[in-house]
Amino acid sequence: MTRRVLIAKVGLDGHDRGVNVITRLLRDAGMEVIYTGLFQSPESVARTAVDEDVDLVGLSILSGAHLTLVPLVLDALRAAECDVPLVVGGIVPESDEATLREAGVAAIFGPGTSLVEIVSTLESLDPLSH
């Protein structure tokens, strides 16, 4: 069961309303949440994921650059031998969802997704079986 989560922002995307709110709501739901802060590189996210020994990484992207940045984060996690699920929250058009899932994204949470759905999905993602 997912207990320890890294929430990350990569690239130049300064939108942090969602990431601030979800960090607090997940804590309210009983999870341990670590937040990277803005403007991280894929490599620094992977490093933090390893150092903090998290069960899952959640990436927040609202800049539209997900098709470029998400695969880079997945590569960085693999390079760091960090085999935990990666989920994405933010604005991902339906037409891009399949591409991201094929690349290895475990779940995508679009705008307006309920917290209940997010928490139950995160808890269903078993870091060991991933």
Add this chain to the structure above:
Amino acid sequence: MTLGVAAGRPEVAGGIHVTHHGKRSQWIEAYENSPAALSRGATQSGVTLDAVYGSDEGEYPGLFPYTRGIHPAMYRSKLWTMRMFAGFGTAPETNQRFRDIIAAGGTGISTAYDMPTLLGIDSDDARALGEVGRCGVAVDTIDDIADLYDGLDLSTITTSMTINAPAAAIFAMFIANAEDHGVARAQLGGTLQNDILKEYQAQHEYVFPPRPSLRLVRDTIVFATREMPRWHPLSISGYHIREAGSTAAQEVAFTLANGFAYVELARRAGLAVDLFAPQLSFFFNAHIDFFEEVAKYRCARRIWATWMREHYGAMDERSWQLRFHAQTAGVSLTAQQPDNNHARTAIEALAAVMGGAQSLHTNSFDEAWTLPSADAARVALRTQQVIAYETNVTQVADPLGGSWFVESLTDQLHHDASQLLEEICEMGGGSMLEGCLLAIDNGWFEGHIADSAYVHERAVQRGERIIVGVNAFIDDAPAPAPVNQTNAEGENEQRRRLARVRGERSDDEVRRALEELATDARDSTVNLMPALMNAARAHATVGEMMSTMAEVFGRYHAALR
């Protein structure tokens, strides 16, 4: 420093300062000298309408403290500017969108820059990968600026530039380009957002630490005040503070605190307040809580006027008048059932008009998903035209003034925002500028905004706050998301454009211009605008200018809280 209103002025009612200055007779005099003097208004059915309604001793528009609007007859004198915000891909693509907007009846343009440009990063920088031209137009050099405004008459069409950290560099490119095309800088009319304080508080597109960033703001204000009488060098922006999650009272308080901070900054640079304050402008959100938004604009004008007169000694009435642009709330748009967003935008735009906005951008219904398509942007503009030309709401100034509800809400927001303003000023030991810098440094602003965003979202999650199509009235078969397909080749095209400029320019000339910029940057008494304009003319890139200054100023890294 004691805040609120100076002794002898206020009538204090229940702790809320209520000032009554306007008199009907004074208003009649002002009205008769206004462009609306001979106007006639009537309802659709022929009932004659006065330009304003009120009691003999009540407040009136066009009179201090301008709660009811800055002009005696508001939109009868001059309609708001329909200023549509646009930018994507390369400069020629965005230029075409500007032309479409003007052809459709838009009366002003506003430029959206992409993330790399906003952060002073060139399109061929590895950090820009995937972001070039995505959230706005990519601008690297003066050549992009030339293409961006190609064929637009810059002496008649006013332009607004939504840029902050690299504002001085882009401004320098804009002026140099206009002069190269035969338009004198004194003729240029428009607005530079240039509000760096709110970047640290809400929007997060900063490059340098706050104090050297403020030096650049100072340089642009001083330059524009001396040389560009039609230019607004600063648009003090609450929009992003609200989008980041603040309440209406916080939006007013934090924005006006920043405004007063810039007033102190310009005064420290030796400018008399009435020399620059008439060119200051504001930018507020137009959110979905209709009456609260109207009250918000009313109380913001009242606070600004009072403080400018009482605390900053402004004597020119134009220094007291808070002029503002409004944009409908992007955050209120829903990705679910996107067609509903038309209704939201129309209601929000109406609130801005009821609140006396001078300029307005209406969001497109598809913006919860994507940058607006040309068709969606046209409907958004048409929404403003319906309000302006069909509804007749432009005939009477401040039509909600005198409503028990709206007046009470105006007083309450005035009270709440004033308390926050006093708190910030106290943090600065009587200086709003120092108070803002301290409250940025210790995370006070971000903490307040994040708390409000959290309270809002928790209410949505609990179903205590209804959002149609999101947590209520959900459709079984959701409509497909509208996705405006941007040109996938745009990013490569911009890199080719930049490579061409890099190949054709004189490297020696660029090096000399950047050396001069570095030299000037090291002396904080020097105005950087001339060196930036030289660098722009040498075809130096935004990234080169920003990196050169960063070597002197350092880079800002926000503390993690």
